[in-house]
Amino acid sequence: xxxxxxxxxxxxxxxxxxxxxxxxxxxxxxxxxxxxxxxxxxxxxxxxxxxxxxxxxxxxxxxxxxxxxxxxxxxxxxxxxxxxxxxxxxxxxxxxxxxxxxxxxxxxxxxxxxxxxxxxxxxxxxxxxxxxxxxxxxxxxxxxxxxxxxxxxxxxxxxxxxxxxxxxxxxxxxxxxxxxxxxxxxxxxxxxxxxxxxxxxxxxxxxxxxxxxxxxxxxxxxxxxxxxxxxxxxxxxxxxxxxxxxxxxxxxxxxxxxxxxxxxxxxxxxxxxxxxxxxxxxxxxxxxxxxxxxxxxxxxxxxxxxxxxxxxxxxxxxxxxxxxxxxxxxxxxxxxxxxxxxxxxxxxxxxxxxxxxxxxxxxxxxxxxxxxxxxxxxxxxxxxxxxxxxxxxxxxxxxxxxxxxxxxxxxxxxxxxxxxxxxxxxxxxxxxxx
Amino acid sequence: xxxxxxxxxxxxxxxxxxxxxxxxxxxxxxxxxxxxxxxxxxxxxxxxxxxxxxxxxxxxxxxxxxxxxxxxxxxxxxxxxxxxxxxxxxxxxxxxxxxxxxxxxxxxxxxxxxxxxxxxxxxxxxxxxxxxxxxxxxxxxxxxxxxxxxxxxxxxxxxxxxxxxxxxxxxxxxxxxxxxxxxxxxxxxxxxxxxxxxxxxxxxxxxxxxxxxxxxxxxxxxxxxxxxxxxxxxxxxxxxxxxxxxxxxxxxxxxxxxxxxxxxxxxxxxxxxxxxxxxxxxxxxxxxxxxxxxxxxxxxxxxxxxxxxxxxxxxxxxxxxxxxxxxxxxxxxxxxxxxxxxxxxxxxxxxxxxxxxxxxxxxxxxxxxxxxxxxxxxxxxxxxxxxxxxxxxxxxxxxxxxxxxxxxxxxxxxxxxxxxxxxxxxxxxxxxxx
Numbered sequence: 119x120x121x122x123x124x125x126x127x128x129x130x131x132x133x134x135x136x137x138x139x140x141x142x143x144x145x146x147x148x149x150x151x152x153x154x155x156x157x158x159x160x161x162x163x164x165x166x167x168x169x170x171x172x173x174x175x176x177x178x179x180x181x182x183x184x185x186x187x188x189x190x191x192x193x194x195x196x197x198x199x200x201x202x203x204x205x206x207x208x209x210x211x212x213x214x215x216x217x218x219x220x221x222x223x224x225x226x227x228x229x230x231x232x233x234x235x236x237x238x239x240x241x242x243x244x245x246x247x248x249x250x251x252x253x254x255x256x257x258x259x260x261x262x263x264x265x266x267x268x269x270x271x272x273x274x275x276x277x278x279x280x281x282x283x284x285x286x287x288x289x290x291x292x293x294x295x296x297x298x299x300x301x302x303x304x305x306x307x308x309x310x311x312x313x314x315x316x317x318x319x320x321x322x323x324x325x326x327x328x329x330x331x332x333x334x335x336x337x338x339x340x341x342x343x344x345x346x347x348x349x350x351x352x353x354x355x356x357x358x359x360x361x362x363x364x365x366x367x368x369x370x371x372x373x374x375x376x377x378x379x380x381x382x383x384x385x386x387x388x389x390x391x392x393x394x395x396x397x398x399x400x401x402x403x404x405x406x407x408x409x410x411x412x413x414x415x416x417x418x419x420x421x422x423x424x425x426x427x428x429x430x431x432x433x434x435x436x437x438x439x440x441x442x443x444x445x446x447x448x449x450x451x452x453x454x455x456x457x458x459x460x461x462x463x464x465x466x467x468x469x470x471x472x473x474x475x476x477x478x479x480x481x482x483x484x485x486x487x488x489x490x491x492x493x494x495x496x497x498x499x500x501x502x503x504x505x506x507x508x509x510x511x512x513x514x515x516x517x518x519x520x521x522x523x524x525x526x527x528x529x530x531x532x533x534x535x536x537x538x539x540x541x542x543x544x545x546x547x548x549x550x551x552x
Numbered sequence: 553x554x555x556x557x558x559x560x561x562x563x564x565x566x567x568x569x570x571x572x573x574x575x576x577x578x579x580x581x582x583x584x585x586x587x588x589x590x591x592x593x594x595x596x597x598x599x600x601x602x603x604x605x606x607x608x609x610x611x612x613x614x615x616x617x618x619x620x621x622x623x624x625x626x627x628x629x630x631x632x633x634x635x636x637x638x639x640x641x642x643x644x645x646x647x648x649x650x651x652x653x654x655x656x657x658x659x660x661x662x663x664x665x666x667x668x669x670x671x672x673x674x675x676x677x678x679x680x681x682x683x684x685x686x687x688x689x690x691x692x693x694x695x696x697x698x699x700x701x702x703x704x705x706x707x708x709x710x711x712x713x714x715x716x717x718x719x720x721x722x723x724x725x726x727x728x729x730x731x732x733x734x735x736x737x738x739x740x741x742x743x744x745x746x747x748x749x750x751x752x753x754x755x756x757x758x759x760x761x762x763x764x765x766x767x768x769x770x771x772x773x774x775x776x777x778x779x780x781x782x783x784x785x786x787x788x789x790x791x792x793x794x795x796x797x798x799x800x801x802x803x804x805x806x807x808x809x810x811x812x813x814x815x816x817x818x819x820x821x822x823x824x825x826x827x828x829x830x831x832x833x834x835x836x837x838x839x840x841x842x843x844x845x846x847x848x849x850x851x852x853x854x855x856x857x858x859x860x861x862x863x864x865x866x867x868x869x870x871x872x873x874x875x876x877x878x879x880x881x882x883x884x885x886x887x888x889x890x891x892x893x894x895x896x897x898x899x900x901x902x903x904x905x906x907x908x909x910x911x912x913x914x915x916x917x918x919x920x921x922x923x924x925x926x927x928x929x930x931x932x933x934x935x936x937x938x939x940x941x942x943x944x945x946x947x948x949x950x951x952x953x954x955x956x957x958x959x960x961x962x963x964x965x966x967x968x969x970x971x972x973x974x975x976x977x978x979x980x981x982x983x984x985x986x
Contacts, residue, residue: 121606123642123862125596126624131639133646134591134653141592153920155897155927157568158575162559162672163597163658164617164628172555183598183626185619187662190560192617194598205565208557212567214894214944216931219568224597228621238596252930254909265920376913428557460648463589475688479810486587486699493589496686497650510648 128229128237130443135457140446143270144222147242147440150266151220154258156244159219161201163226167191169204172427181227194226198243198439199424206247207428216248216255222442234451236443245437247424253366255436256400256420257373263404263416263438264379272454274407275415277379278387281367282397282419284350285388287360288336292329301325302391305337309389309410313338337389343371346386363399370400396421402438412448416440460512464551465492468504470520477524481517481544488548492517508534515551562663562671564877569891574880577704578656581676581874584700585654588692590678593653595635597660601625603638606861615661628660632677632873633858640681641862650682650689656876668885670877679871681858687800689870690834690854691807697838697850697872698813706888708841709849711813712821715801716831716853718784719822721794722770726763735759736825739771743823743844747772771823777805780820797833804834830855836872846882850874894946898985899926902938904954911958915951915978922982926951942968949985 125131132140152158167184170193183194195201198221206217222242229235244262246255260277267275289298304319311319313334320330339349350364367386374384392401399420406412418438425433449455465485469478478494485492493513495504501518508516518530523541531547532539542550559565566574586592601618604627617628629635632655640651656676663669678696680689694711701709723732738753745753747768754764773783784798801820808818826835833854840846852872859867883889899919903912912928919926927947929938942950952964957975965981966973976984 120864121602121862123603123638125599125638125642126626129596129598131595133643134593137592137594140594152896153923153925155895155925157895158571159568160571160574161565162563164563164660164672165559168555169557183619183621185617187617192560204557204559208559209567214941218927226598238598248931250931252932254913254928254930258928258930373909373913376910378914378917428555430554461589461591462586475807476810479688479807480812483812489587491587491589493652494688494692496688496692497682497684498686507648 126237128231128235130236130238130447135460136450138459138462139455139457140442143442143446144240144242146269147266147442148220148222150262150269151242151244153265154218154244154262156218156220159202159205159221160223161195161198161205161221163195163224164192165195165201165204167193169428170195170200173200181229183226183228196227197225198223198241199245199437202243202245202247203424204428206433207425207431210429210431210433216246216251218244218246220244234444234447236447239441239443242440242442243437245435247433247435249431249433251420251434251436253369254373256366256370257377259400259402259418259436259438260374260384261377261379263402264377264383267404267416272406272415272449273409275383276405276407277384278390278403278405278414279367279370279374279384280387280390280401281363281370282391282399282401283359283363284367285363285391287357287363288355291355291357291360292332294325294329297323297325299395301333305333305389306391308337339388343381343384343386346388347371350388366399392417392419398422400436406454409448409452409454412445412452415445460510462491463493463511463513464490465515465517466504466508466511466513467492467494467517467519468501468508469494469496470501470518472498473521474519474524478519481519481529484544485517485548485551488552490548490551517547560671562665562669564670564672564881569894570884572893572896573889573891574876577876577880578674578676580703581700581876582654582656584696584703585676585678587699588652588678588696590652590654593636593639593655594657595629595632595639595655597628597658598626599629599635599638601627603862604629604634607634615663617660617662630661631659632657632675633679633871636677636679636681636869637858638862640867641859641865644863644865644867650680650685652678652680654678668878668881670881673875673877676874676876677871679869681867681869683865683867685854685868685870687803688807690800690804691811693834693836693852693870693872694808694818695811695813697836698811698817701838701850706840706849706883707843709817710839710841711818712824712837712839712848713801713804713808713818714821714824714835715797715804715833716825716835717793717797717833718801719797719825721791721797722789725789725791725794726766728759728763731757731759733829735767739767739823740825742771773822777815777818777820780822781805784822800833826851826853832856834870840888843882843886843888846879846886849879894944896925897927897945897947898924899949899951900938900942900945900947901926901928901951901953902935902942903928903930904935904952906932908953908955908958912953915953915963918978919951919982919985922986924982924985951981 182196224238225241263277308316339346390403397419401419403414404416416438420436422434423432424435467478467482469475482492482494516532523529528541528543530541616630658672659675697711738750742750773780824837831853835853837848838850850872854870856868857866858869901912901916903909916926916928950966957963962975962977964975
């Protein structure tokens, strides 16, 4: 009885050429994270359910992959933040603070499968954890996003920045503290549904017209970063939290400039709140200017009390996350990226006949010792078949070895793009390939 | 209510300095695999249970993490070979053969937890898959192991090689085909229990003394590779399978030499069978000479019909696997490796006071643009506290920035090992750090 080979819906599995592209992105993300001093972390994918669900409820609890084995109630992690909170709570005596860590790994959410939604996906996270973190970290995060997305090269992007204290202070000032989270959810939809629909939904919350018009005025504040800061100041709101947030945002914007982030790449956006209720300060979203439909490709913010469910110790944090699996899928769909290499092999060595395999092996050793990725076609096939292999894998150079080449201790190197070929020494071939 | 932060037994989670070491090993393995032309693959950790268990039974079925969610019967993969078989069966029209793939990923086995045994662990696999694979691949595999373990630098090692056809042919010749797997299991224990115990256990299988003495003679064959091949020939066994295996082994040994593997690093060992019943040709084990108690650190072999449970198409394969989590644990326990870096940071930039942060940020940008991993201490602490951070993370250079430095546009660079410090231009500092 044969089993039909297939994977579950909502799981991404790539062909080699796409996997190479995916890995290149992953490598770039890791390199930039490391350049800013973040340390690697790798936590288990399986944890005790009561650890992972210490805070969660609602959607998370419904989506989580959870099961028992023996006496253990086990779940698959659904993000990298909860494991970080558990890790810091458990190991803080061994860590040096501020603790800057990155983690790139798979997380699991049993969502209803649909196009572009994944049940297993990579998250690429950085977080800075400390007991009292300088505001400069709030400016360093956009500097990292800037470096990273410049390097990833998906075209012009904009880092949108807001501060939850401004939002919360504003709502306090309006006496709408209790409605704040509902109001924020509505505001969050502004781009999708437009200002009229937003106003309609706000009135359904029984918010007075006067307050709605103040909210409208507030979320309509746009312009350059300095213009927005000026507009906020001229609102003359005296709420302490609001003023604190405004002051923080002012400092953060000034420092982002010091990091060399070009002004056209970051913009205050007062409508950004970020769904998660744990953000308490600066929040970020990042959009690709030419592909706004992708939504935010890199989001995060500052939060207080990361570890409250596991320890008395109080740690603040600030971080961002990239949902790489979804992003990769979207970028491919939108033709923003496409695979460039069918393989990593730079040279395919082709022994003309089985008699030439010994010499082919020796040549492969010299090439590899010069850090050139190469492969030898060992199977006993005709020369056409061997060339076809190189063609199908789009290998840029083929190195043909027959009796003639062996006799004079040289090789015939063919450039598969131009079709040009030369018989030359291995040393000269290496120079040419490099 | 607080939850005590902990992870499940049998799961490895490292502190940053060990994670850096672990990642370095992973990077080395990936680099060597890629150098030999292997393509990356990343399959889901969750698969349908009937896919993963198409072949398995016994231990695998007991150990597997399996659960249902909605209508799906789901399991966590317990190796990377079954997913490869499923992948090749599913995608062979899109793949180019011989298909050389590597995969580095976590696998899961719910074993009884004990010291050095893990329930979640990394496997680092390569396999070559094709319809009819040249014997040269059997020689390339030891060349890869050789390159890899030279690079990993754990000291002298020996790649032990055998061929299942020799073993199976030998047992056929003795008319012990039906007892072969039991006999192999006993032989496999030779190193642990000694020859007398092996003979005793064989006689318990009701094997005649004459046959036991032939088995003893066979497994006692030692010496140089050529001596072993000569001894095997002089056994004058006429069984076809035996002769085929002997001829194969002869060719493989000759070709391993062509790959430049030093003779003292590989050795025929007729006692190696490898537990898994799917190996059909060459088999490998690798031992660290100075740490035999670690067992085999890299094993594998050639097998026929990888894909039989999923497709009519018949694919052969040859490959090896490294259980990196266990190996890492053992190497650390035996002090063969130890973490060398507490962080990846080469320079910590310390602004003397908050007034100097702007200049510190500018300096960090210049350093990072020169590909130097650096970090800035932003928090408002005393200089002692800031230096302590550099000390605890064992950062090799500290770059101090005070008003004096800012005034003359220079920095003070302190070598934390020697304690020497200099005030100099950023450009000169970069040269020094590099």
